[in-house]
Each structure stands twice: as C-alpha cells, then as structure tokens.
C-alpha cells in the first residue's frame with residue numbers, strides 16, 4: 081500500500097512536515113518558528129495550507145481519505161493527489177505560464193507543494209460575482225484548453241503513447257465515478273444528495289426528471305464521458321478551479337484528470353460562465369445594474385470558443401501528421417484538411433454545448449451548487465435566476481444541433497428568460 | 498522480460514514441449530512416439546499444430562516475434578498470445594458453446610493449447626467459397642456477438658470493472674496499431690504494402706485515394722476505433738476466424754482483442770459476408786449458378802443483424818441497471834427504456850455499416866486480400882466482383898445514414914452492380 085505511512089496534517093502539524101523536507105525549508109527560509117501557516121481550503125474535497133517564511137512561500141495541498149465537505153462517511157481515494165500532480169506537471173509542460181509550478185510531491189502523504197498564487201490572485205468565481213472584468217480571461221483559457229487538449233490527443237500523439245497514457249489514467253477511476261454520479265446520474269433521479277430551491281423549483285425538478293428527451297441526451301454525454309478517450313482532461317474546469325488577476329490566469333486543481341472527451345472541459349468552463357451571466361441580475365443594484373458586465377461575460381463566452389478553435393487549429397496546422405489520427409499521406413490536400421478540421425470542430429462544438437448544459441443543470445438541482453447563485457440574498461431573484469439557468473440549459477441540451485456558431489448561442493442566452 | 502525463455506517450436510520440437518507438460522500428455526495419452534503432429538496454420542500470423550494421440554487431441558498455437566506471412570522483417574509482439582488467450586477465456590465464460598476450450602497457456606512461450614475443432618469443422622470462408630449453406634450461422638454469430646459485446650460493455654459492467662479492463666487491454670496496442678495501419682490508413686494512400694488487380698483497378702484505386710468524402714468517413718471510424726472503449730472486441734472477426742459445421746459454429750483467433758466500438762466486430766463479420774456474396778458470381782458455373790446460395794447469403798446478412806439486435810436487447814432487458822451506463826432510477830419507464838435502446842441500436846447500426854465498408858475496401862486494395870476473390874480464376878470475372886465490392890463499399894460508407902434497416906442494405910446489395 082503506497083499510502084501505508086499516510087498521516088493527515090493540520091495547521092499545527094504542517095510545519096513539522098516541512099521541516100523534514102530540506103528542499104521546502106530552503107524555499108521558505110529561516111526555521112519553523114519563522115513560518116506562518118494558514119489553512120485556506122474552500123473547495124469541497126481537500127485541505128490547502130499557505131506557508132510563508134522569510135525567504136518565500138508556497139501552498140501545500142493534502143488529500144484526506146474522504147470528501148472534506150461531507151466527512152468520513154464519504155470515503156475518497158488518496159490517489160487523487162497523485163493524478164492531480166501528474167496532470168499539473170503535464171499542464172506545466174504544455175502551458176507553463178497558466179498553472180502553478182509544482183515544487184514537491186509526496187505520494188504516501190497524498191500531498192503536493194506548489195507555487196503560491198499570491199493576492200491579488202483570487203478565485204475567478206469570486207471575481208465574477210464581484211463583477212470584475214478580466215480582459216485576458218478568454219485568451220488565456222482558450223490558450224490553456226487548446227494546448228492541453230490538442231497535445232494530449234491523437235492529433236499530436238502516436239496511438240502507442242496515447243494508449244499508454246489512457247491506461248495510466250484509468251487509475252483515476254474513483255474520481256470519474258464521482259463525476260458520473262453527481263453530474264450524469266443523480267440530477268435526473270430522486271437522490272438523497274440532491275438539493276434545490278424548494279418549494280420554488282419543485283415542479284421544475286419534477287419536470288426535469290420526467291423529461292425523456294433530456295435523459296436521452298444525458299445518456300449520450302455520459303457514455304462519451306465514460307468511453308471516449310479523446311484527450312487528457314482537467315476534469316473539473318469550473319470557475320472555482322481558476323485563479324485570476326488582471327493579467328494572470330492560473331488553472332489549479334486537476335484532481336479529476338483523465339482521458340475523456342474534450343468537450344467536457346470546454347463545457348465545464350463555458351457552462352460556468354453562463355451560470356455567472358445568468359446570476360448577474362441577482363447581483364444588480366441601483367448603483368450597478370451589471371448590464372455592462374453582462375455584455376463582457378457574453379463576449380468572454382463567445383471569445384473563449386472562438387479563440388479556442390482558432391488556437392486549436394493553429395496547433396493542428398503546425399503539427400499535421402505528428403499524431404496518428406490524420407496521416408499526412410492520407411489527408412494530403414489543403415481542401416481535405418479543411419474538411420476534416422471543420423467536421424472535427426463541429427462535433428466538438430456539439431459536445432461542448434451538451435456538457436455545458438449538463439454542468440449547469442447539476443449546479444441547480446444536484447449536490448453541489450455555485451456561489452454565483454447561492455450568494456443572491458433575495459430568494460425570489462435567486463429562484464428566477466436558477467429557473468432561467470435550468471430552462472436555458474434544457475434548451476441547449478435538446479436543441480444544440482441547431483446551433484453551429486457560438487454567437488448564436490450567446491444571442492439565445494441574451495434573449496433567454 | 499516475460500518472454501526471456503521463449504523458444505520457437507516447429508513440427509519436430511512440439512512433441513518435446515508437450516512431454517514436459519504432464520497435463521497435456523494426459524490428454525493425448527501414450528508417449529511422444531504415439532503422437533501425430535501436423536502444422537496447419539493458414540493464417541497470416543502464427544503457427545498452429547494439431548496433435549493427436551491414442552486418447553485425445555488438441556491444437557497448439559504459438560506466436561512468433563514476427564508476422565508469419567511476411568517474415569522477420571515485420572516484428573510483432575509475442576504478447577498477442579496472452580491477449581488472445583485472455584479473450585478466448587472470457588468468450589468461453591460468456592458463450593462457451595461457441596469457442597474452443599483453452600487447456601493450457603504458457604506465457605513465456607506465447608503458446609496456447611486448446612480444443613481441436615475436428616473435421617467436418619472447416620474455416621467458414623472456405624465453406625462460403627464452396628457454396629455450403631450453414632443454417633445456424635446467423636443465429637450463432639448473433640448469439641456470440643450479442644453476449645460478448647453486451648456483457649463487456651457498460652450496459653452490464655460497473656465503470657470500475659470496465660476501466661480496469663480497458664487499462665488491461667491497452668496493453669494489446671501493437672495489434673491495434675496493425676489494424677490502424679492496414680485498415681484505416683494504407684488503403685487510402687500510396688503504400689508499399691497495398692496491392693490490387695492491376696491495371697484493371699488502377700483508376701478505381703486512384704479515385705479512392707482522391708475521394709474526400711470517403712476519407713472524412715474513414716477518419717471518423719478510425720477515431721472511434723482508437724478512442725471509444727465500448728466493449729471487449731474480438732478484433733478480427735472475419736470469416737477466416739470462424740470454424741463451422743452444419744450444426745456447430747466456433748469463433749477462434751481473438752488475438753486483436755481490445756476495448757473498442759462494437760460496430761467493429763459486427764462490421765467485420767457482415768463486411769466479409771458481403772464480400773462472400775459479391776464473389777459468388779465469380780464462382781458460378783453452368784452446373785451451379787449460385788443464385789440460391791446468394792439468396793441464403795443475403796438472408797444470413799439480414800438475419801445476423803436482426804437476431805443480433807433482438808438478442809442484444811434481450812440481454813439489456815434482462816439486465817436493466819446492472820451496468821453503470823443506464824441507471825434504473827433514471828431510465829425508469831418502459832417508454833424511456835425503448836427510446837434509449839432505439840437510439841443506441843441506431844448508432845450501432847451506423848457504426849456497423851461503416852466498419853463493414855472499411856473492411857471490404859481494405860480487402861480489395863490493401864495488403865491482405867480474401868480467398869473469396871483471390872480464388873476466382875477468370876481474371877475478368879474476378880475484377881468485376883472486386884470493382885462491385887469496392888463500389889458498394891464506397892456507397893455504404895458515404896450513404897449509410899440513409900439506411901435504417903438491414904433489409905434496405907440487403908436490397909441495395911442485391912441491386913448493386
């Protein structure tokens with residue numbers, strides 16, 4: 081058992097652990113008496129400590145063998161820390177300026193030490209709720225997704241390397257199962273974990289559970305999630321897994337990483353931006369009607385897909401035939417290359433819209449909600465936003481084949497009620 | 498290295514090996530002096546020996562570290578013997594009456610000992626060329642594919658078990674790469690391995706290599722082959738991997754087994770039946786016009802899909818919710834179950850037609866041809882059959898979305914020229 085020597089840390093024990101690691105002591109400088117330790121984990125799963133010393137700082141993240149926000153009654157594999165670190169390092173290789181640097185990984189302790197993303201870095205979701213514009217967000221996220229998804233797919237890899245990586249990440253099955261359960265299953269049934277604004281949305285929830293067309297679409301998305309090993313995904317790419325400043329974007333927390341359909345990452349990010357957009361009416365005040373901010377969010381949604389697809393195609397154009405999927409000798413004319421690229425991107429667009437919708441639905445009726453909605457203090461306003469999100473997501477899920485362009489989606493979102 | 502002690506056998510060395518295995522000696526009875534050894538391998542890859550003794554008999558199959566029909570210049574992993582035996586045992590568990598019993602596996606020696614399928618068992622392809630009717634073929638093949646594909650998919654398995662198996666079979670990557678190369682790549686480019694009836698089909702081959710619509714379809718099928726881990730496939734299910742009598746059907750040689758799209762197995766079998774059908778005109782004589790036989794082949798093509806889909810749905814109906822794909826609590830009404838089943842079967846039908854077409858094309862213009870065509874002695878007749886097969890396959894590949902029923906496909910085949 082790789083975790084035989086596992087010990088859960090806490091604020092008082094962390095310094096002792098760091099003292100035992102000379103490389104880490106060097107980063108902080110001084111001795112443990114000089115260090116400040118603060119637990120800041122606001123996520124659902126793990127413990128995150130910020131350590132600062134006379135010379136430097138870092139973040140220490142430890143997984144415990146259960147789900148933090150639920151407790152020991154919901155066990156969860158320690159191996160997620162291993163996969164998180166493995167993905168973080170791979171992302172570092174592919175998009176170094178968009179992820180924290182990993183300094184240290186302790187497998188038995190399920191513990192990762194990484195670059196501290198100091199203030200003014202904040203979690204994107206909090207920035208979106210505050211109404212802060214991030215001018216580089218779309219560009220950075222497009223860059224991140226284009227690079228990490230392209231370079232771990234068969235567009236860049238040999239089938240030899242790809243199948244080896246697929247096999248490796250099959251090991252992160254418990255995290256995949258959590259996603260299957262809370263995103264693709266429970267929202268569509270009567271499950272103890274579900275919660276929603278009740279009684280306001282009771283009939284909406286009932287209608288969702290009786291909607292055969294929705295369940296058919298969800299079946300297709302779930303089976304692609306479980307069976308299509310298209311690229312190495314972040315796996316949990318919502319606005320709570322991104323830290324931002326005006327000129328920096330950093331993607332953290334890829335503990336759900338595995339080989340799955342690219343649209344799942346794209347949909348996670350876009351679905352959460354759509355939730356942010358719809359929640360704005362709930363945050364509007366007489367001083368700040370948020371109308372300008374809503375336009376920026378719409379533009380960011382559109383730009384993200386647009387820039388993603390441009391950048392992805394640039395990678396593809398620069399790497400024709402480097403992966404095993406499309407051999408240069410077969411796809412040997414510019415017209416043919418354009419044809420297969422167009423077909424690829426349009427399937428990916430459909431997947432993206434589908435997963436975006438699935439991600440939205442589960443945030444309204446499933447176990448884990450989003451602060452964008454939860455922080456709306458006026459209940460009527462909150463319920464109005466939630467119902468609008470649910471309605472739009474259902475529409476997107478069922479009618480997405482009618483959309484071929486992100487601008488059409490943005491227009492539909494803007495006009496939705 | 499698991500194969501450190503590997504030694505290639507030959508007709509003179511086989512008995513010595515068997516002598517070292519008491520369990521095998523017991524099956525044959527007597528001593529090596531009483532045994533008859535005969536090499537019968539007619540396949541492309543491996544060596545197959547029939548051993549008979551006073552008490553019993555068996556077949557001993559050994560992989561060599563290269564492709565038999567090419568020689569040492571084309572190396573090929575010995576691990577294929579391990580995967581073949583693993584799949585054979587799994588098939589034995591799921592459809593015991595349709596596969597030979599495995600008696601013995603020697604991993605270092607890449608060697609499997611299995612039940613001898615004695616005459617009148619012959620390779621199906623030879624029976625089809627001879628014009629022999631096999632009344633139970635469709636039923637048996639439908640049974641085999643329905644059972645093996647259903648029970649290794651997420652319709653029957655938990656995602657836990659499924660991902661474990663997927664990871665395991667990622668190890669058979671070299672065999673998958675061979676398929677990628679000879680089925681999905683080389684037929685669509687100028688490759689040294691390709692051969693075809695030249696100069697007769699030169700312009701047809703040229704046209705194929707310039708057909709963008711075909712290459713687009715092939716790209717989709719190849720990516721599903723590489724990325725969709727839908728079920729444990731046989732992986733090489735043509736009429737040369739099936740041995741038959743009037744009342745027995747046995748599926749052998751699953752050395753290409755891996756987790757892939759179900760339609761690949763279905764398409765392999767149906768595509769080879771279509772080749773057999775089209776080749777009949779080349780085998781017709783004034784004594785035997787083969788018209789009745791052609792009708793039986795058409796019926797067998799239709800019945801195979803029809804019976805497969807019935808049997809597959811029976812497995813599904815009897816096992817609702819046993820796999821993780823469609824939870825009973827979500828897919829909770831008969832109407833909804835019918836809706837998702839219909840959608841599943843119609844996607845599978847499309848995949849099946851696509852892979853059938855791909856399998857046909859590669860047999861006309863790629864490295865490995867079929868005896869159904871090769872044994873037509875009149876060159877003009879042979880070329881006519883080959884061109885018709887190529888034309889029909891291209892039609893199927895491009896227009897398959899217009900077919901929703903196997904009878905329509907059979908009618909189109911019957912009317913094709």
Ligand SMILES: Nc1ncnc2c1ncn2[C@@H]1O[C@H](COP(=O)(O)OP(=O)(O)O)[C@@H](O)[C@H]1O
Nearest residue numbers: 121122123124125126128139180195196197333
């Ligand atoms: N490298 C970092 N720098 C600064 N803060 C971080 C860093 N990593 C995590 N955090 C903080 O800790 C919180 C939880 O981290 P996260 O990796 O998302 O854990 P979880 O897996 O439990 O969701 C984040 O929301 C963020 O506030």
Ligand SMILES: Nc1ncnc2c1ncn2[C@@H]1O[C@H](COP(=O)(O)OP(=O)(O)O)[C@@H](O)[C@H]1O
Nearest residue numbers: 538539540541542543545556597612613614750
């Ligand atoms: N169990 C068996 N019983 C009788 N004959 C067999 C058996 N297995 C293989 N053969 C014969 O050996 C030939 C080659 O076997 P096969 O497993 O297809 O090898 P390869 O992998 O080289 O294609 C078959 O076509 C068949 O004639």
Ligand SMILES: [Mg+2]
Nearest residue numbers: 123320321333
């Ligand atoms: Mg998190």
Ligand SMILES: [Mg+2]
Nearest residue numbers: 318319320352
């Ligand atoms: Mg979120």
Ligand SMILES: [Mg+2]
Nearest residue numbers: 123125333335
């Ligand atoms: Mg996390």
Ligand SMILES: [Mg+2]
Nearest residue numbers: 540737738750
């Ligand atoms: Mg064979």
Ligand SMILES: [Mg+2]
Nearest residue numbers: 540542750752
């Ligand atoms: Mg074989």
